[in-house]
Amino acid sequence: MAILQPEPASTPVTGGRLPPISLSTNCPSCGIALDPEELAEEVYVCECGHHFRMHADAWLALLPDPTSWQERWADVRPHDLLEWRLPKPYQETIDQAREEGLNEAVRTGTCTLGGRPIWLAVFDFRFVGGTLSIVAGERLARGMEQAASSRLPYLLVAASGGARMQEGVLALMQMAKVNAAVGRLHDAGVPFFSILTDPTFGGTSASLALLADVNIAEPGAAIGFTGARVIKQATYADLPAGFQSAEFQLEHGQVDMVVPRNELRPLLAHLLELYS
Numbered sequence: 001m002a003i004l005q006p007e008p009a010s011t012p013v014t015g016g017r018l019p020p021i022s023l024s025t026n027c028p029s030c031g032i033a034l035d036p037e038e039l040a041e042e043v044y045v046c047e048c049g050h051h052f053r054m055h056a057d058a059w060l061a062l063l064p065d066p067t068s069w070q071e072r073w074a075d076v077r078p079h080d081l082l083e084w085r086l087p088k089p090y091q092e093t094i095d096q097a098r099e100e101g102l103n104e105a106v107r108t109g110t111c112t113l114g115g116r117p118i119w120l121a122v123f124d125f126r127f128v129g130g131t132l133s134i135v136a137g138e139r140l141a142r143g144m145e146q147a148a149s150s151r152l153p154y155l156l157v158a159a160s161g162g163a164r165m166q167e168g169v170l171a172l173m174q175m176a177k178v179n180a181a182v183g184r185l186h187d188a189g190v191p192f193f194s195i196l197t198d199p200t201f202g203g204t205s206a207s208l209a210l211l212a213d214v215n216i217a218e219p220g221a222a223i224g225f226t227g228a229r230v231i232k233q234a235t236y237a238d239l240p241a242g243f244q245s246a247e248f249q250l251e252h253g254q255v256d257m258v259v260p261r262n263e264l265r266p267l268l269a270h271l272l273e274l275y276s
């Protein structure tokens, strides 16, 4: 793995200052009292190593070079095509999220990282649990098609509960659609890197998130298909401890590396150079 060691201090740990995220008052792993400003400086990683979940705005401050992010297709918006009513009307969920400044579970666009132009897609868990939807699938697939035709590397940051229940089979179809788009990246010889963050589950882990050339997980991230209770009910098996952790997935060959957040950007800059 020596070849993957980034050159020391060649790429800053963050592209910019990270915005606030809502935090508990104490770290759930070590119990220490948290200072939000101090934690932002440490890219929301506690001194014990606990990685706090970051929303899309924080990832977009962390990864791209300053002022390089250009968002695309933010005007492609979700609609309640199935008139879904449970547990509450889907349109109400969409409207409420819109009032909070969120318009979908995936944001996509172009930026530079370490000076190299890339396509970047970031899931936002705040929007209906980062679920894969018609609009999320459309934004992901369009970005991949553009990346393939312009021969620019594609970087994904996944945080998702799976396919969006409120869009039924139309959401499930997005798995096939984005996988076909991943195929176009491969056909074009364009590198695809995926960062799996806590949590990455369901239709997202079962489609594009684990199909990259390099699948990178954050320490302690929960990664799997469905919850432990459901698997136990279906298989009657005793499940190994921590079987849905990033570390377990690394040991069993599902991800290629587990990388602390403050090493991600230098590593990605190095990978971009290696694959260019």
Ligand SMILES: [Zn+2]
Binding pocket: 027, 028, 029, 030, 031, 032, 046, 047, 048, 049, 050
């Ligand atoms: Zn801690």
